[in-house]
Amino acid sequence: MPSIFISYRISDSANITDRIRERLARHFGAEQIFRDVQSIPKGIDYRDYIDNELRNCQVMVAVVGPQWLNATDAEGNRRLDQPDDWVRREIETALQRGIPLIPVLVNQAQQLNAAELPDSIQALAYRSSTTARKDPDFDPDMARLIESLGAVLAGARPPDPIPHNLPRSGAKAFVGRETELAELHTQLHQTDRIAITAIRGMGGIGKTELALQYARYHLAQGTYPSGICWLQAKEQDIGTEIVNFALVHLNLTPPDGLDLPDQVDFIWRHWPSQTGDVLVVIDDVSGLNENAAYSAIAPYLPPTESRFWVLLTTRLQMGESIRTYPIDVLSEAAALDLLRSLVGANRIDQDLDTAQALCHWLGYLPLGLELVGRFLARKPTWPLAKMQQRLNDKRLEARALCQAQADMTAAHESIAAAFELSWQDLEPEAQELAYRLSLYALAPIPWEWIEEWYEGTDPDEVEDWRDEGLASRSLLEVEAVTNTVQLHQIIREFFRTKLEQWSEAEGLKQTYCRAMVQIAQGIPQTPTREQILAVTPAIPHLAEAATTWQLWIEDDALIWPFIGLGRFYDGQGAYGQAEPWWQDCVTATRDRLGEAHPDVASSLNNLAELYRSQGRYEAAEPLYLEALTMRKALLGEAHPDVASSLNNLAELYRSQGRYEAAEPLYLEALAMRKALLGEAHPAVATSLNNLAGLYDSQGRYEAAEPLYLEALTMRKALLGKAHPAVATSLNNLAVLYANQGLYPQAEPLLVQALAMRQQLLGPEHPHTQSTQQSLEILRGWMTS
DSSP: OSSSEEEEHHHHHHHHHHHHHHHHHHHHHHEEEEEEHHHHHHSOOHHHHHHHHHHHHEEEEEETTTTTTTBBBBTTBBBGSSSSSSHHHHHHHHHHHTOOOOEEEEETOOOOOOOOGGGGGGGGGGGGGEOOTTSHHHHHHHHHHHHHHHHHHHHEEEEOOOOOOOOOOOOOOOSSSSHHHHHHHHHHTTOOOOOOEEEETTTSSSSSHHHHHHHHHHHHHHEEEEEEEEEOOOTTHHHHHHHHIIIIIIOOOOOOOHHHHHHHHHHHHTSSTTTEEEEEEEEEEEESSSHHHHHHHHHGGOOOTTTEEEEEOOOEOOOOEEEEEOOOOOOOHHHHHHHHHHHOOHHHTTTTHHHHHHHHHHHHHHHHHHHHHHHHEEEHTTHEEEEEEHHHHGGGGGGGGGGOOOOSOOOOSSSSSSHHHHHHHHHHHHHHHHHHHTTTTOOOHHHHHHHHHTTTOOHHHHIIIIIIIGGGTTTEEEEETTEEOOOHHHHHHHHHHHHTTTTTTTHHHHHHHHHOOOOOHHHHEEEEEEEHHHHHHHHHHHHHHHHHTGGSSSSGGGGGHHHHHHHHHHTTOOHHHHHHHHHHHHHHHHHHHHHSSSSHHHHHHHHHHHHHHTTOHHHHHHHHHHHHHHHHHHHHHHHHHHHHHHHHHHHHHHHTTTTHHHHHHHHHHHHHHHHHOOSOHHHHHHHHHHHHHHHHHHHHHHHHHHHHHHHHHHHHHHHHHOOOOHHHHHHHHHHHHHTTHHHHHHHHHHHHHHHHHHHOOOOOSHHHHHHHHHHHHHHHHHHH
């Protein structure tokens, strides 16, 4: 069996390593030297052979050339950062086993810096190194190396390896969890420690990989010198696993005649090396609930001695006796790095926008990212956009999400399978709650909405379905401070897949849409800042109704989600965000209701209003005219909607300076509103205000003033003294006085209008800023 293992990187130092091996073989004998290419028999699995040689060698020579540290693969990724890099694995194994390790610097390579090495092999930087230079220095350098090796081989035998049964990691790169590794160790070793710590999170989030990386890192560091025992709780008898570990790795056999729990107890009490710490990892602890899960493992847990440290992975919220370490999805940066490690940096960075969209679609979930990344690696001709389209079309049934590979750490055959077992454990009531939650957008959902949906059901029962059913299995996030809940992207996709298989899905979708329509109808035409803040949590869910569930909105309500969204953004002066909703409203109503329908006319009118607000007058006019013609044809010559169209068209003409065309429309609208709505009505006040604005623009100040005053008085009486429309009247009356040079009368009105708009609309609203500018100009005139 070779005593000296030579580790090197072929692309870095193959030639000089040949010379080193030849010189060592001449001195120690060729059979004592292992070097991969020349030492591995043909037809043998090289991975197992190298592992076996590493277990049995007595010293390692690590040949380090100038390219050893930063050598990259075909995709440009540093090899040393990849857990499956053989050079890294050889060094890790030597460090874990405590094998003496001598770095040999060749071809003018510099001393290694620990900060540049992966955590698991940083200790290599602190090993005393030697050199192997070219002739004429090669012979004396080899003499020093041979002397060092001889001293090692003649010394005490290397320490016994740490007993462990850790599985191989299937991760090509472990990214984005460096902080978690450190925090997990700190929590596990707190002085007031609870005996057990559980890594908790949803399926596919990387609990097993984090536990495995933690265990492998601390195996290399020697943190648990008396052993690391990896147990698989799911579909395994962990008592039997513990007995097998003791037999194979500890040479410890329980006495005959003991039942399984007593055999396990014997093993814990007779674990070798009584002074060394032991890490016990129990992966995938599961059950119908946390009590059942704990009961399944409790008889086999080690005693609460300071030397035993127990780490679990689970989706469940375990009891108070177990300290939980929750983990979340990856950051976007870490998600992109994971894709780079699987697909190649160049391919990701060349289409970074699409790569970011892929990460977002997958919710930054490690399992989803790994499945997609591995699929793309097998499809080198696929652009990322094609992958994105497949996900959009096929959702969780996309092939990329259904083709797990055998070497992956996660045991799930598909991303849906990661959640299926948890789903099967749910009570029917909790499943129905999941159906309802799946209808909402990927945003916080106010819990009071859900309680209202379950009117007539005990709220405590609904909370139990939420907490004991969904949240306890990491299927739902509950935010106590805001009293909201939220689903992860992939879980929502999974729940929606289940929803489509449910017989009552259609009615559920319609109920959701009716609730969103009711919210939209509550958004006023000119919302205040308070109203905007109050309705903000509903906006993403309103958008979900207008898009995903549009087909389930009733015909007579189809227009409302779009109106609500348009008013929400218009009310903030966010016209660019409002525009697509007003445009989609026109399209949706035409497609569903036909070319001639009152709601189509309203949609055209609303889009025209937006264009007028943006100063896009040429785009607005044909829409106004089409809406007016349609309303007259469908509703008759005298109707409130016809009056609105007349008024709005007149406003457009006034904005264009077409005063002669505007005046008869204003007058007709005013007369119609008075006849239909009465002398005192908000719409009548609007007509009075707008007609006064026309006269103001024409310099007909005496005609304008009484109209402005009448509109202001009416608005205060009908709407209250603090209302956006009242602020508009105050502003317009002040501008009228300023235009006449009546600055003392104008200033207090502008001050009042500004204060009201700041309070109601906010300082950033275009109307507020317009009033602020008018006041500054007025004060400039007053001091000039």
